[in-house]
């Protein structure tokens with residue numbers, strides 16, 4: 001990586017994402033990012049739009065398949081989403097219009113979820129050189145060779161949502177250390193791309209406490225702001241790194257323990273998903289084999305012609321080369337589908353049906369996002 005390349009990447013990312021109203025969800029593995037992004041959509045359509053005093057209309061303009069599948073699994077079978085695959089970073093885009101009155105006009109809201117695994121790799125891992133981190137973020141998994149990779153929004157999002165998982169044994173200690181580390185990395189990135197003021201992040205930040213149903217009775221009754229006070233290290237990091245709107249929210253879904261039947265439903269779903277992925281990979285491998293076979297043939301033919309043999313002879317050699325390549329592939333061990341049911345057969349928590357969640361907090365969260373995304 002040289003400095004010029006990096007500057008170019010930064011400019012690409014800036015111009016691609018400058019006008020996008022991107023909301024970045026940041027949080028550890030399994031902290032609840034996907035659940036929050038899905039319930040935000042649910043709350044928007046089922047609570048915010050129908051109950052607002054302003055007249056709103058909302059439509060999903062992107063990511064409806066993933067959202068319908070995930071929400072469908074929760075609402076119908078009480079299934080929590082599968083972990084987000086590290087090779088994807090789902091985007092859900094929605095447009096919210098004010099029909100009449102003052103309101104914010106049209107707001108396009110784009111939520112970008114990410115896998116906790118990538119979050120750890122890009123924001124929690126130590127880097128000796130911050131420019132290396134920036135480069136990794138901008139180029140991460142850019143398989144489609146676009147001007148910037150799918151995770152460039154980590155640098156150029158309009159709003160950041162930091163997820164704090166309350167379900168751990170000692171959430172305050174651990175989670176505040178992660179969040180503080182992440183904010184420090186983000187601040188460093190913002191300074192590098194000159195998107196900070198006086199060395200501070202200016203973007204609005206929401207701190208979202210998830211799984212608050214798992215807190216003890218006394219702690220659960222605290223407000224979101226009071227929960228933040230349990231993390232003095234995070235507060236002081238925010239003070240020195242952030243100068244902008246900051247708001248806290250607490251979110252939960254009512255959960256219950258799975259029954260043996262529930263476990264079977266979940267295993268069946270997970271196995272089907274794993275099989276689909278296996279078949280996709282197999283298809284990908286077969287396609288690349290086909291290409292390699294064809295290439296071996298045309299290479300051999302070109303070589304034969306270049307060496308002065310006639311067309312017929314060249315075709316024979318091409319056929320031989322294709323067969324040799326086919327044989328080589330045939331000798332490779334066949335891949336088999338493995339699915340480890342035993343490791344996922346213990347009961348875990350499922351969504352208690354009918355779905356009940358902290359929708360008043362989601363309504364506040366949506367209002368806050370609408371206000372802050374417009375700036």
Ligand SMILES: Nc1nc2c(ncn2[C@@H]2O[C@H](COP(=O)(O)OP(=O)(O)OP(=O)(O)O)[C@@H](O)[C@H]2O)c(=O)[nH]1
Nearest residue numbers: 029030031032033034035080083084116211252253
């Ligand atoms: N008790 C409780 N558990 C929850 C709640 N929300 C999520 N969970 C649990 O947390 C798990 C992870 O939630 P996700 O939303 O998939 O987490 P994530 O951050 O998207 O995870 P990755 O994509 O793997 O990084 C779920 O499978 C549930 O078991 C909640 O409100 N209460």
Ligand SMILES: [Mg+2]
Nearest residue numbers: 033034083084
């Ligand atoms: Mg996820």
